[in-house]
Amino acid sequence: MMKDDSDRLRGLIQAHLDQCLSDSEFEELYMELEASPSARNDYAELVRLDAGLKDSLDGGDAAGARHDLSAVLVPFQPRQSMRWVWAMAAVVAVSLAATLLLRQVGEAPVLSQSEHRQEATRGIAVITAQAGAKWGELGASRLGLGVALEPGRVILQQGMAQIDFFGGASISLSGPAELELISRDAAILHSGSLKADVPPAARGFEIRAADVVLEDLGTSFGLAMNNKGQGRMQVFDGEVRVLAKDAEPLLLEQGESVQLTAGKALRQNKGEAGGRTDFPDIMSIIAESGGREETRYAAWKEWSLDFRRDPRLLAYYDFEDLTTATRRLRNQALHGDGTELDGGIVGARVELGRWGEKRALDFRQEGDRVRFQIAGEFKAISIYAWVRIDALDRQLNSLFLTDHFDENEIHWQLSRRGELLFSSSPKGAENLKTHNRQFYSDVFWDASLSGKWFLLATTIESGTGKVEHYVDGKLVSTSRGTNMGKPLSSMRIGKADLGNWSDPIQPYSMIRTLNGRIDEFAIFSAVLSAAEIADIYEMGRP
Amino acid sequence: MMNAEKGEELFVQLFARNERHLRAFIRSMGLDWMAVDDVVQTVSLIMWRKWEQFDPETSFMSWGRVIARFEVLKYRRSMARDRHVFHADLMDLLAGAALELEERSGAEHYRESLEICLEQLPEKSSGLIKAAYFSDRSIKEAAQVVGKSATAFYKALDRIRRQLQICIERRLELEEGKS
Numbered sequence: 001m002m003k004d005d006s007d008r009l010r011g012l013i014q015a016h017l018d019q020c021l022s023d024s025e026f027e028e029l030y031m032e033l034e035a036s037p038s039a040r041n042d043y044a045e046l047v048r049l050d051a052g053l054k055d056s057l058d059g060g061d062a063a064g065a066r067h068d069l070s071a072v073l074v075p076f077q078p079r080q081s082m083r084w085v086w087a088m089a090a091v092v093a094v095s096l097a098a099t100l101l102l103r104q105v106g107e108a109p110v111l112s113q114s115e116h117r118q119e120a121t122r123g124i125a126v127i128t129a130q131a132g133a134k135w136g137e138l139g140a141s142r143l144g145l146g147v148a149l150e151p152g153r154v155i156l157q158q159g160m161a162q163i164d165f166f167g168g169a170s171i172s173l174s175g176p177a178e179l180e181l182i183s184r185d186a187a188i189l190h191s192g193s194l195k196a197d198v199p200p201a202a203r204g205f206e207i208r209a210a211d212v213v214l215e216d217l218g219t220s221f222g223l224a225m226n227n228k229g230q231g232r233m234q235v236f237d238g239e240v241r242v243l244a245k246d247a248e249p250l251l252l253e254q255g256e257s258v259q260l261t262a263g264k265a266l267r268q269n270k271g272e273a274g275g276r277t278d279f280p281d282i283m284s285i286i287a288e289s290g291g292r293e294e295t296r297y298a299a300w301k302e303w304s305l306d307f308r309r310d311p312r313l314l315a316y317y318d319f320e321d322l323t324t325a326t327r328r329l330r331n332q333a334l335h336g337d338g339t340e341l342d343g344g345i346v347g348a349r350v351e352l353g354r355w356g357e358k359r360a361l362d363f364r365q366e367g368d369r370v371r372f373q374i375a376g377e378f379k380a381i382s383i384y385a386w387v388r389i390d391a392l393d394r395q396l397n398s399l400f401l402t403d404h405f406d407e408n409e410i411h412w413q414l415s416r417r418g419e420l421l422f423s424s425s426p427k428g429a430e431n432l433k434t435h436n437r438q439f440y441s442d443v444f445w446d447a448s449l450s451g452k453w454f455l456l457a458t459t460i461e462s463g464t465g466k467v468e469h470y471v472d473g474k475l476v477s478t479s480r481g482t483n484m485g486k487p488l489s490s491m492r493i494g495k496a497d498l499g500n501w502s503d504p505i506q507p508y509s510m511i512r513t514l515n516g517r518i519d520e521f522a523i524f525s526a527v528l529s530a531a532e533i534a535d536i537y538e539m540g541r542p
Numbered sequence: 543m544m545n546a547e548k549g550e551e552l553f554v555q556l557f558a559r560n561e562r563h564l565r566a567f568i569r570s571m572g573l574d575w576m577a578v579d580d581v582v583q584t585v586s587l588i589m590w591r592k593w594e595q596f597d598p599e600t601s602f603m604s605w606g607r608v609i610a611r612f613e614v615l616k617y618r619r620s621m622a623r624d625r626h627v628f629h630a631d632l633m634d635l636l637a638g639a640a641l642e643l644e645e646r647s648g649a650e651h652y653r654e655s656l657e658i659c660l661e662q663l664p665e666k667s668s669g670l671i672k673a674a675y676f677s678d679r680s681i682k683e684a685a686q687v688v689g690k691s692a693t694a695f696y697k698a699l700d701r702i703r704r705q706l707q708i709c710i711e712r713r714l715e716l717e718e719g720k721s
Contacts, residue, residue, distance in 0.1 A: 044639035051566035052656045057675035
């Protein structure tokens with residue numbers, strides 16, 4: 001084990017002995033102790049020292065005094081246990097966080113929280129706005145609003161996107177375009193056009209095009225590349241330094257422009273420069289994406305009013321009209337048990353959903369959940385939710401979990417690795433290894449997708465036991481699991497939580513609170529087709 | 543059959559000698575000190591009640607451990623669910639790890655080494671660790687007494703504990719070398 005890991009483990013153990021672990025740290029310690037004999041040895045070492053110190057420094061005289069029978073047999077005055085004050089919890093939390101941050105890339109992946117931190121630090125820019133953006137084959141499914149970008153190429157086939165570099169510069173990219181991200185302060189434009197805005201703090205931001213380096217000395221310029229690899233750059237405000245091969249740097253000022261070809265830069269006469277309108281503008285992007293957002297929200301709402309008539313719906317929750325005082329999540333399905341299936345909101349806060357007008361519930365604290373009771377047995381189930389995952393910091397992270405895990409009850413959740421997981425067992429929690437049917441989707445999520453909205457859907461058919469997972473309307477393969485070939489009995493739900501787990505199988509090791517938001521949720525007593533799920537995605541995508 | 547009076551005397555002797563080890567054993571399953579106190583109290587009563595069944599040829603400590611383990615599990619079930627208590631299976635694993643350590647070095651040897659290493663601590667460190675473990679004072683209060691911030695105090699304690707561990711390990715290795 002690497003030093004930082006063992007330091008963290010040591011910190012967790014000592015904090016447990018001092019009773020100042022948080023629930024999630026306790027869970028982490030629990031997992032580690034369960035999995036690793038050497039961790040248990042570390043625990044034994046520290047607990048032995050702790051007991052020895054307590055005995056030597058606090059209990060020595062008390063133990064020595066018990067030499068007559070009455071002292072042993074008369075009930076002892078229970079000693080007040082030595083409790084570190086709660087303030088210590090904060091101290092430990094801080095030092096644990098420091099340990100996490102100190103972990104180096106490339107170490108054994110034990111703590112995924114720290115992995116996520118590392119992943120986050122590989123990002124160099126983030127997509128902060130987009131309008132009609134369609135991303136190219138390189139990671140098309142994962143690019144979108146709020147997604148952190150790592151060094152590498154991104155292709156924008158059409159539409160516009162605003163990318164903010166962590167160094168402080170911001171560009172509006174207009175498709176079709178191919179941009180290669182180099183660092184927090186540099187990128188190469190291979191094709192397409194962009195407008196760069198560089199605040200004073202980001203001065204020195206570089207864009208390369210046609211082998212010419214453009215260094216922004218303040219505030220903004222436009223750059224367009226044609227498909228012959230020739231470019232044109234125009235300064236709108238401030239200054240840009242142009243560094244061509246084997247040539248003196250050119251300094252361009254407001255209104256000036258330059259022609260770029262294969263490492264050469266040719267200053268153009270003022271008259272030849274085009275207007276600002278040749279370049280995509282940030283303001284217009286924001287205006288457009290705002291307008292588009294309203295339209296999309298209105299369209300979804302329209303669709304949703306019609307959709308809830310589907311007789312196959314067991315329950316449908318649109319998460320609309322929520323206020324901070326709302327404690328009831330209304331079932332909007334027109335057929336079926338109506339208000340009987342209303343959910344009870346516990347803890348979860350009302351926040352923004354997919355669009356500015358849309359409401360969502362935010363799950364974060366260990367108590368946050370929506371309680372349901374859904375009676376009946378079902379031969380088939382389809383379940384979907386629009387989910388914004390902020391982090392997968394538990395071994396398993398709840399989407400929708402029935403209380404405990406009794407016979408034929410269903411569990412729908414996310415693994416720490418970023419997989420969608422469905423499970424159900426004909427024997428309930430008994431002898432899980434032999435009986436539990438688990439179906440993991442391929443990994444679809446990592447920390448760079450934190451904050452992005454996803455449509456997650458799963459369809460399950462009893463009998464054959466066919467389970468299919470969908471992410472954003474597309475079928476995702478299910479290559480991992482247990483007992484996947486065995487038949488599945490009719491399923492039950494009963495009492496259940498959205499975003500959490502009540503009455504876990506092993507009370508202390510199983511915290512599964514979701515860290516994120518949900519703004520639409522539906523359960524059907526039928527298997528939806530791939531086309532239907534694609535449709536739900538198209539109508540609801542942000 | 544033991545003479546009742548002698549039996550009493552022997553029980554008290556054995557219990558007094560082993561109580562600290564029983565406490566450490568119960569603690570090794572992850573209970574906090576308050577729980578340890580409660581369980582030890584019950585264990586002592588049960589051992590006394592069953593004293594007649596004890597075979598003096600066997601180890602008092604092993605007998606105590608069997609009863610303690612049972613009482614810990616019983617106690618565990620009665621505990622509030624929100625407290626950080628391990629599941630019974632993990633408790634057994636941890637108790638096993640603690641026993642393994644004990645088999646390697648012996649509880650008495652360990653305790654002796656700890657005492658010696660405590661004495662060898664620089665005065666400043668010794669004062670700090672005493673402040674932390676003595677009485678029911680909170681760490682914050684203890685930090686105030688020694689004139690440190692809680693963070694600095696916690697860090698210092700970690701360093702001292704590490705020093706002690708190294709010192710004890712060395713001493714135990716020496717002991718093992720002897721036999």
